[in-house]
Amino acid sequence: WRIIPLFAVLTFMLTGCGLENLTALDPKGPVAEKQLSVIYLSLIVMIAVFAVVAIIYVYVLVRFRKRPGQTGVPKQVEGNHKLEIIWTVIPFLLLIVIAIPTVKYTFELDKDYSKDPNALQVKVTGHQFWWEFEYMNEKVTTAQDLVIPTGRTIAFHLESADVIHSFWVPALGGKKDTNPGMTNMHYLKADKPGTYYGKCAELCGQSHALMDFKVKAVSPEEFDRWVGGMKTPTVVAASAQTQEGEKIFKDKCLACHAIYNTQSKQVEGGKVGPSLLNYADRSTVAGILFNRDPGDLKNNLQTWLNDPQKVKPGNLMPNPKNVPGSKMEQSLDLNDQQINALVEYLAGQKH
Numbered sequence: 001w002r003i004i005p006l007f008a009v010l011t012f013m014l015t016g017c018g019l020e021n022l023t024a025l026d027p028k029g030p031v032a033e034k035q036l037s038v039i040y041l042s043l044i045v046m047i048a049v050f051a052v053v054a055i056i057y058v059y060v061l062v063r064f065r066k067r068p069g070q071t072g073v074p075k076q077v078e079g080n081h082k083l084e085i086i087w088t089v090i091p092f093l094l095l096i097v098i099a100i101p102t103v104k105y106t107f108e109l110d111k112d113y114s115k116d117p118n119a120l121q122v123k124v125t126g127h128q129f130w131w132e133f134e135y136m137n138e139k140v141t142t143a144q145d146l147v148i149p150t151g152r153t154i155a156f157h158l159e160s161a162d163v164i165h166s167f168w169v170p171a172l173g174g175k176k177d178t179n180p181g182m183t184n185m186h187y188l189k190a191d192k193p194g195t196y197y198g199k200c201a202e203l204c205g206q207s208h209a210l211m212d213f214k215v216k217a218v219s220p221e222e223f224d225r226w227v228g229g230m231k232t233p234t235v236v237a238a239s240a241q242t243q244e245g246e247k248i249f250k251d252k253c254l255a256c257h258a259i260y261n262t263q264s265k266q267v268e269g270g271k272v273g274p275s276l277l278n279y280a281d282r283s284t285v286a287g288i289l290f291n292r293d294p295g296d297l298k299n300n301l302q303t304w305l306n307d308p309q310k311v312k313p314g315n316l317m318p319n320p321k322n323v324p325g326s327k328m329e330q331s332l333d334l335n336d337q338q339i340n341a342l343v344e345y346l347a348g349q350k351h
């Protein structure tokens, strides 16, 4: 009985540490459903084989045990054509039963929707340690939170900016590598609105385990509204502090991060780091600090900007502040007041 807590912990781990929608066992779309049906089929076959073998094993142990008064070596038996044929044919049949749906779905799930006008074309680029999402026809780029319409096939063009990563959304299906220098196609579809958690599933460096993203499936109408908002972003409440923040951003951050420019009314900036367009609408800071309550966004931004290496070791962002002993030597030399202004400015980035 003492090992029951261990099983509880193991179950917990298998279901994805309790994070909702991070499990392949509760599919939320047709791809994940097909994959789960193959998982269940193999599982049932394996359990059946195990049960039959265990029953025969126990039967033989009991039936042919040494009885009182028995001496010497029992009668030796060698070779039985009938039995050998049976135990060759049964596994062969079982493998065929597993192989038919496996091969069928392997081809079906490998379908290329890159030329399908009804599919939403999204280019996914894996970076150490964040995800870039480019809606190819809509000309919208975002990061970390992938917004998709329900009921529509999403054709992913998977690429990498540095090393090999792997794109995986357990509840919707997966997974496929993103390789530098080539494009892998992968498609998914979400049946119902919801937030589905995604993970990088290929060891890619120090913060591989923190390379998370979210897939927000919304109704097609809401998706169109979101795209509209990404094309006409507005910055709320231009206070003295947000104006100072904008100045600091242009000076120190714009070389790597794209954002909406209130003067030119255009998205401007570098592509080295994640785009921060409508940043305050995202569910997390840096993909892992959740903005669950009002106020979380500013607190999380403070945590991040005060020491990015502490949150995501090995990331490429220069330290905004001077952090003594930090592995990232490059520093933007901002003071606390400037960080606060940046936080106010970024927290206002929403449509």
Ligand code: CUA
Pocket: 126, 127, 128, 129, 164, 165, 166, 200, 201, 202, 203, 204, 205, 207, 208, 209, 211
């Ligand atoms: Cu990217 Cu692991």
